[in-house]
Amino acid sequence: MSHADWEGQAKFTIDGREVVGYKGETILEVARREGFDIPTLCYHEALEPYAACRLCLVEVTTGRRTKLVTSCIYEVAPDIEVKTSTERVIRNRKAVLELLLARAPDASLIQKLAREYGIEKSRYPLVLNDKCILCGLCVRACHEIIGASAIGFIDRGTERHVGPPIERLSERCIGCGTCVYICPTAAITLKDVSKPMPGVHKHPYDYEAPDCSICGEMNLESESKVGEK
Amino acid sequence: MDQLKGLVSENAYTILNEVEEKRASLIAALQELQVRYRYLPEAAMRQVAARLRIPVAQVYHVATFYSAFSLKPKGKHIINVCLGTACHVKGASLIMDRFKRDLGVEQDETTRDGQFTLQGVRCVGCCSIAPAVMIDEETHAHVRQDKVPEIIKKYRPSSPVTPVRHPPEPSPSSQTSGKPGK
Numbered sequence: 001m002s003h004a005d006w007e008g009q010a011k012f013t014i015d016g017r018e019v020v021g022y023k024g025e026t027i028l029e030v031a032r033r034e035g036f037d038i039p040t041l042c043y044h045e046a047l048e049p050y051a052a053c054r055l056c057l058v059e060v061t062t063g064r065r066t067k068l069v070t071s072c073i074y075e076v077a078p079d080i081e082v083k084t085s086t087e088r089v090i091r092n093r094k095a096v097l098e099l100l101l102a103r104a105p106d107a108s109l110i111q112k113l114a115r116e117y118g119i120e121k122s123r124y125p126l127v128l129n130d131k132c133i134l135c136g137l138c139v140r141a142c143h144e145i146i147g148a149s150a151i152g153f154i155d156r157g158t159e160r161h162v163g164p165p166i167e168r169l170s171e172r173c174i175g176c177g178t179c180v181y182i183c184p185t186a187a188i189t190l191k192d193v194s195k196p197m198p199g200v201h202k203h204p205y206d207y208e209a210p211d212c213s214i215c216g217e218m219n220l221e222s223e224s225k226v227g228e229k
Numbered sequence: 230m231d232q233l234k235g236l237v238s239e240n241a242y243t244i245l246n247e248v249e250e251k252r253a254s255l256i257a258a259l260q261e262l263q264v265r266y267r268y269l270p271e272a273a274m275r276q277v278a279a280r281l282r283i284p285v286a287q288v289y290h291v292a293t294f295y296s297a298f299s300l301k302p303k304g305k306h307i308i309n310v311c312l313g314t315a316c317h318v319k320g321a322s323l324i325m326d327r328f329k330r331d332l333g334v335e336q337d338e339t340t341r342d343g344q345f346t347l348q349g350v351r352c353v354g355c356c357s358i359a360p361a362v363m364i365d366e367e368t369h370a371h372v373r374q375d376k377v378p379e380i381i382k383k384y385r386p387s388s389p390v391t392p393v394r395h396p397p398e399p400s401p402s403s404q405t406s407g408k409p410g411k
Contacts, residue, residue: 143284143286149284149285151286152289152290154290154293156293156294164286165274165285165288172284172285172286
């Protein structure tokens with residue numbers, strides 16, 4: 001049976017309880033609204049889901065098939081059965097946490113989550129000691145909300161990291177600090193330099209600022225015009 | 230390699246003129262620049278961003294992600310010594326060592342005259358002719374250590390070598406300075 005051709009409401013179950021979701025909603029959105037606890041690291045209501053941290057894994061049964069999916073990008077459909085804490089889900093979530101722990105052992109949020117899942121020590125060797133877990137929240141917030149795109153991912157595999165293009169302070173950075181604020185593991189810090197911050201009013205380019213995806217207003221442009229005077 | 234000739238006066242703008250102005254053209258644009266310059270100069274990446282109207286951060290993301298792109302100038306000829314299982318068994322590491330010695334470079338380095346870049350690859354898909362070495366688009370079969378100098382000689386120009394070409398600076402008049410909407 002096809003799950004694509006339906007409209008309006010979808011009745012389905014999460015951990016046996018009947019819930020209602022709407023077309024285009026993800027399992028995570030419905031689950032959070034209904035009060036189910038699904039941990040996430042790379043998810044933010046204001047941003048497009050990204051499915052990078054793999055922590056929001058749940059089990060979904062459609063027809064006779066049961067599979068593990070990332071609930072933050074899996075769209076709801078009628079009659080699916082979602083289970084948020086089966087043995088398989090917990091086992092895989094633990095593995096994800098252990099991998100995160102092997103990368104960012106000093107990040108307190110990772111430590112806290114690991115403790116919640118009863119992990120004392122990662123079974124994986126420490127590959128590098130970086131607080132950054134590559135969830136991409138900073139990159140996406142800078143791109144989707146601020147519209148500056150001053151930072152991005154660089155390199156691949158174990159070398160992958162976040163930084164400004166060409167590894168130099170980006171002229172597009174407006175010093176808003178959103179990346180610092182949104183970082184779940186405090187991997188990005190704001191340095192208080194005595195020089196004035198490269199604020200909007202100092203910005204050398206008047207690029208087109210996109211509308212804020214939350215409030216629908218466009219703030220950057222008006223501010224930069226004020227600053228020019 | 231004919232396409233490398235006569236392009237010295239060409240800057241990234243003329244190359245990019247052939248690329249469609251849309252986000253999906255990013256990889257095609259970078260590939261074209263990589264072929265012409267043998268690397269991706271910073272100025273060219275900035276021009277790609279301006280032309281396709283995408284952030285430089287995204288261009289840099291893609292440029293550093295794919296191993297087909299290089300931020301450092303590569304040699305005129307790319308030597309890919311296959312280090313896959315079959316070639317490994319047939320002594321690929323010895324072949325690699327010989328190339329290193331004869332060219333005077335380590336793996337992933339480029340000779341000082343800009344002629345060769347030495348790389349190792351996992352499998353080029355022709356295990357029956359192991360150990361295999363690919364130079365540019367050409368495959369060399371059953372390579373033995375003592376064949377290596379001969380192979381290198383084939384690609385070395387007899388005339389004095391041309392140094393790595395750097396792209397000319399774009400003229401200020403053709404610069405759009407990354408402003409949207411032109």
